[in-house]
Amino acid sequence: MRKMEGPVVVLTGAGVSAESGVPTFRGPEGLWRTFRPEDLATPEAFARDPVLVWEWYDWRRQRIANCRPNPAHRVLAEMEAALPDFTLITQNVDGLHQAAGSRRVLELHGNIWRVRCTRCGRVGEDRRVPLPEIPPRCACGGLLRPDVVWFGEPLPPAVLEEAWEAAARCRWMLVVGTSALVQPAASLPVVAHRNGARLIEVNVSDTPLTPLADEVLRGPAGEVLPRWWAACARL
Numbered sequence: 001m002r003k004m005e006g007p008v009v010v011l012t013g014a015g016v017s018a019e020s021g022v023p024t025f026r027g028p029e030g031l032w033r034t035f036r037p038e039d040l041a042t043p044e045a046f047a048r049d050p051v052l053v054w055e056w057y058d059w060r061r062q063r064i065a066n067c068r069p070n071p072a073h074r075v076l077a078e079m080e081a082a083l084p085d086f087t088l089i090t091q092n093v094d095g096l097h098q099a100a101g102s103r104r105v106l107e108l109h110g111n112i113w114r115v116r117c118t119r120c121g122r123v124g125e126d127r128r129v130p131l132p133e134i135p136p137r138c139a140c141g142g143l144l145r146p147d148v149v150w151f152g153e154p155l156p157p158a159v160l161e162e163a164w165e166a167a168a169r170c171r172w173m174l175v176v177g178t179s180a181l182v183q184p185a186a187s188l189p190v191v192a193h194r195n196g197a198r199l200i201e202v203n204v205s206d207t208p209l210t211p212l213a214d215e216v217l218r219g220p221a222g223e224v225l226p227r228w229w230a231a232c233a234r235l
């Protein structure tokens with residue numbers, strides 16, 4: 001355990017929201033019955049069957065609407081307030097980091113509470129659960145889509161650029177609750193490590209990043225992170 005000095009970056013995945021009740025993608029209960037996210041979270045699936053894709057998102061939105069931030073989300077909000085140079089990067093689309101009080105969140109994969117018009121491009125927040133009509137329509141009559149990044153789609157360039165820069169210059173990187181399988185997010189810790197950052201992994205199981213980690217905090221983020229942060233504060 002060392003005193004954290006210098007820029008700190010945290011990368012989170014679905015595991016940080018698991019204790020809030022948000023289903024992970026590759027957990028035992030899986031996200032949605034027989035479908036794989038790679039099959040549904042794609043522009044092709046949406047073009048082929050927008051109703052099926054929206055039924056999946058409406059189901060997830062209804063699940064997430066009842067979920068509250070857990071102690072892991074709250075500790076990350078505390079870290080942002082306490083540390084002079086802190087960047088939170090998330091792969092999650094559930095908005096729970098913002099709900100916990102994090103003020104600057106780099107959302108690599110968008111946000112399930114935002115919708116985007118496929119015709120006029122208007123982007124707006126839509127928190128209606130359940131959706132009154134599926135698929136939802138824009139005022140212009142165009143088909144709305146979830147404002148998330150699907151497989152095969154580029155990540156928002158400005159957000160990704162900021163994430164690369166933060167990863168390249170940080171002295172500490174915490175990787176919390178990600179299977180480190182989805183690219184390019186999974187390369188951020190590799191860049192940090194290559195540039196000499198101290199890598200700390202918080203996960204209930206091993207991932208492809210575990211061999212790179214300087215420290216592995218094995219256990220549920222909602223229990224492990226608060227204990228680790230309290231110990232840091234005593235240094």
Ligand code: BV8
Nearest residue numbers: 013014015024025026091151152177178179182183220221
């Ligand atoms: C792109 C939004 C290019 C949608 C998501 C072959 C090789 C390498 C890459 C590829 C390949 N084929 C295709 C690709 C690229 C592809 C990719 O990476 N595929 C993977 C599957 C191989 N990537 C893309 O397509 C990306 N785009 O590359 O574009 C491009 C460039 C220019 C122009 C055109 C194109 C886009 C990827 C984004 C996909 N969208 N989400 C939605 O959510 O509906 S990704 C989706 O999966 C979520 O965001 C989620 O974050 C992610 C799953 O990852 P995790 O977050 O890690 O979640 P997971 O369930 O997997 O793991 C949970 C972890 O938590 C586990 O480790 C578990 O042990 C742990 N855990 C559980 N409980 C706890 C816990 N840990 C702590 N505490 C607990 N309590």
Ligand code: ZN
Nearest residue numbers: 117120138140
């Ligand atoms: Zn429109």
